[in-house]
Amino acid sequence: MIQLKNLTLRRGLKELFSNVNLTIHPGWRVGVVGSNGTGKSSLFGLMLKQLHQEQGDCDYPRGWTVAHVAQETPALTSSALEYTLDGDRELRELEAALRQAEDAHDGTKIGHLHGELARIDAYSAPARAAKLLAGLGFSEEKQARPVSSFSGGWRMRLNLAQALMCRSDLLLLDEPTNHLDLEAVLWLEQWLAAYPGTLLLISHDREFLDAVVSHIAEVARGSITLYTGGYTDFETQRAEQLAQQQVAFDKQQATIAHLENFIRRFKAKASKAKQAQSRVKALEKLERVAAAHADSPFNFTFDSPTHSPNPLLVTERASAGYGDTAILSHLNLNIQAGARIGLLGPNGAGKSTLIKLLAGEHAPLSGTLTPARDLRIGYFAQHQLETLRADESPIWHVQRLSPTVREQELRDFLGGFDFRGDAALAPVGPMSGGEKSRLALALIVWQKPNLLLLDEPTNHLDLDMRAALTLAMQDYNGAVIVVSHDRSLLSSTTDQYWLVEHGSVSPFDGDLDDYRRYRLTQQQDSVTDRAAASDMPEVDRKTQKRQEAESRQRKSAQKKPLLSRLGKLEQELDRLHAEKAILDALIADESMYGADKRNELAAAIKRQGELATRLEQVEEDWLAVQSDIEAIDAAD
Known part of the structure; x- marks a missing residue:
C-alpha cells in the first residue's frame, strides 16, 4: 500500500500541504483533483523521488515497478513501435542479456533467458504495443515512422503509450487526456478500467474520472482528503460540506436558480427525445457542479451580443x-x-x-x-x-x-x-x-x-x-x-x-x-473486416459491398416518409409550445382576474387544457415515429 505519514511538502517558500496522513490500498484507482498550483504534480514528483518532503514519510513497497509519462521525448530514429516497446524495461533487459549470452555461446544461460521471456509473454509484446498505439490513434504507417518525425502532441501520446506498455505495480498519470481526441479518451478509459495495478490519476475531466477511478483525493487548503467513489460522488459529498457554510450556500442557491431558469427555457424548446434526455442528465450533473464549486474563484458571463444576424x-x-x-x-x-x-x-x-x-x-x-x-x-x-x-x-x-x-x-x-x-x-x-x-x-x-x-x-x-x-x-x-x-x-x-x-x-x-x-461498433467491424479480408475472395468482397449498399438504400427509402412525418410533428410541437407559453403568461397575469376579463380568462384556460392534451398526443406520436426509425436502423 501507499502511505503518507505526517507529510509536509514545500516548493521554494510555498508550503503545499502539511501533516498529511493518507493510505491508498493496492488496486485502488485514485483521481487526484484540486485547483492548479495546489501541489498535485508535486505529489507525483515526491513519489518518483524527484522531490523530497520537508518532514514525514512517503512509503510504498520497495519492489514495486512505477510507471509514469515522461515529459520529454528524444528525437530518436527508432520507430514509434520500438519506442513503445522500450516502456517494458524488463523485456529490454532480458533481450539485452540474451544477446550477450548468444555472443558468449552460453547455452545454459540462453535457455534460462528464453524461459524468462516466455514467463513475461515477450513474444506477444510487439502485438500488444501495436494495439496500444492503435488505441491512441497511430495508424500502421505511423507506428513504423521514426519518433523524430512526430510533433509535440503526438510525442506525448508516444510517451503515454510507453508508460502503458510498462508492466507496472503503480501507474502515475498527470493529465493524460490533454493531447488526446475523444476517440483516444474513450479507448484509454477502457484500458485503465482493466489495469490491475494501483493508479494515481491527475485529471480535470469529470467524465473521464467517473469512468475510471474508485476514489478521489482532493488536494486543497494545505491538505489531502480522500473520498470514496468517482468524481460525481465527490461533488455530492463536497456540496454537502459547503452547504453548511452560509456564504457558500448563498452562492450555491443563486447558481441553482440560474440552472432552473435554463431548464425551463430548454424544456420549452426540446423536440428531440434523445437530445432532451442527454441534456436533462447534463443539467442534473450541473446542479452538483454548482454546489461543489460554490467557492470557485471564477465568476463571469458572456454578455448578449450587440447584433444577432441570421444566418451567421x-x-x-x-x-x-x-x-x-x-x-x-x-x-x-x-x-x-x-x-x-x-x-x-x-x-x-x-x-x-x-x-x-x-x-x-x-x-x-x-x-x-x-x-x-x-x-x-x-x-x-x-x-x-x-x-x-x-x-x-x-x-x-x-x-x-x-x-x-x-x-x-x-x-x-x-x-x-x-x-x-x-x-x-x-x-x-x-x-x-x-x-x-x-x-x-x-x-x-x-x-x-x-x-x-x-x-x-x-x-x-x-x-x-x-x-x-x-x-x-x-x-x-x-x-x-x-x-x-x-x-x-x-x-x-x-x-x-x-x-x-x-x-x-x-x-x-x-x-x-x-x-x-x-x-x-466501427472498431469491431474494422477488426472483423481485416480478419476476413485475407480469406475472402475478391468477388465475395464486391458482393458484400453491393449488399451493404442495397441495404442502406432500402433503409433510406423506408425511413423517408417517417422522417417527413417526424419533421411535421416537430413543427407542430414548436407551434404548440409557443402558443402554450403565451397562454401560460396570460393566465399568470393578475390583471386577467378582474370581472371584465372573466370570459377571456375562461377561454384561455379552456384553450390551455386543449393544448396540453394535444401536446401529449403529438409527443406520443413523435416517440412512436422515432421508435419506428430506430427499428429500421437496428434491422439487419
Whole structure:
C-alpha cells in the first residue's frame, strides 16, 4: 500500500500541504483533483523521488515497478513501435542479456533467458504495443515512422503509450487526456478500467474520472482528503460540506436558480427525445457542479451580443484544407443564430480544419464562405496562446481592445477570471498554460461575439474554471461550435452534433452515448473486416459491398416518409409550445382576474387544457415515429 505519514511538502517558500496522513490500498484507482498550483504534480514528483518532503514519510513497497509519462521525448530514429516497446524495461533487459549470452555461446544461460521471456509473454509484446498505439490513434504507417518525425502532441501520446506498455505495480498519470481526441479518451478509459495495478490519476475531466477511478483525493487548503467513489460522488459529498457554510450556500442557491431558469427555457424548446434526455442528465450533473464549486474563484458571463444576424455563416460547395490538399469537401453549411453544435470525429478527420475555415484563418480552396455583415467571431484555439504578448499584463491586453474603459472596470472584469490585484499587472510570459488559456478566454468574452468557435478550450483548465466556463456558455445567447474531448462540456453546452469524417461533415443523430457505441461498433467491424479480408475472395468482397449498399438504400427509402412525418410533428410541437407559453403568461397575469376579463380568462384556460392534451398526443406520436426509425436502423 501507499502511505503518507505526517507529510509536509514545500516548493521554494510555498508550503503545499502539511501533516498529511493518507493510505491508498493496492488496486485502488485514485483521481487526484484540486485547483492548479495546489501541489498535485508535486505529489507525483515526491513519489518518483524527484522531490523530497520537508518532514514525514512517503512509503510504498520497495519492489514495486512505477510507471509514469515522461515529459520529454528524444528525437530518436527508432520507430514509434520500438519506442513503445522500450516502456517494458524488463523485456529490454532480458533481450539485452540474451544477446550477450548468444555472443558468449552460453547455452545454459540462453535457455534460462528464453524461459524468462516466455514467463513475461515477450513474444506477444510487439502485438500488444501495436494495439496500444492503435488505441491512441497511430495508424500502421505511423507506428513504423521514426519518433523524430512526430510533433509535440503526438510525442506525448508516444510517451503515454510507453508508460502503458510498462508492466507496472503503480501507474502515475498527470493529465493524460490533454493531447488526446475523444476517440483516444474513450479507448484509454477502457484500458485503465482493466489495469490491475494501483493508479494515481491527475485529471480535470469529470467524465473521464467517473469512468475510471474508485476514489478521489482532493488536494486543497494545505491538505489531502480522500473520498470514496468517482468524481460525481465527490461533488455530492463536497456540496454537502459547503452547504453548511452560509456564504457558500448563498452562492450555491443563486447558481441553482440560474440552472432552473435554463431548464425551463430548454424544456420549452426540446423536440428531440434523445437530445432532451442527454441534456436533462447534463443539467442534473450541473446542479452538483454548482454546489461543489460554490467557492470557485471564477465568476463571469458572456454578455448578449450587440447584433444577432441570421444566418451567421453560409458555405456553399466549399472545400477546406492545406495547400492544394482538400481535407473536407462539398461543405454546404448554414450556421444559424443561437445554434449550439458539437463537432465529433477521429483525430485528423478535419475538425480543427473546419473551425479554422469558419474562423476565417483559412480561405476555402473552392466554393464560397459568406459571413453575415455584423458577424463577430470569438475564436479560441491552443495556438492562439502564442499570440499573447509575453512582456505585457492581462490588463494591458484588455486595454488594447478598449482603450477608453476605466481601469477599475477592467480590473473587475479580470477578477472574474481570477486575475486579481498584482496578478492583473503581472507579465504573461511566466504564466502557466492554464492562466494563459483563462486570459485568452477573457479576451473573447470581453468582445461580445455572436459566434463562439472553440477548439479544445478546456486544455490546461482546472475543474473550477471548467465549471465556470460551462455555466457561462449555458447562459450565452449567441451561437456555439465546439471541439472538445471533455464530454461534460459537450453534453452540457451543445444540443446537436456534426460528424466530421471521410472528408465530409454531416449531422449525427444521437448523443455522446450513441457516439461511443458508434465508434466501438466501427472498431469491431474494422477488426472483423481485416480478419476476413485475407480469406475472402475478391468477388465475395464486391458482393458484400453491393449488399451493404442495397441495404442502406432500402433503409433510406423506408425511413423517408417517417422522417417527413417526424419533421411535421416537430413543427407542430414548436407551434404548440409557443402558443402554450403565451397562454401560460396570460393566465399568470393578475390583471386577467378582474370581472371584465372573466370570459377571456375562461377561454384561455379552456384553450390551455386543449393544448396540453394535444401536446401529449403529438409527443406520443413523435416517440412512436422515432421508435419506428430506430427499428429500421437496428434491422439487419
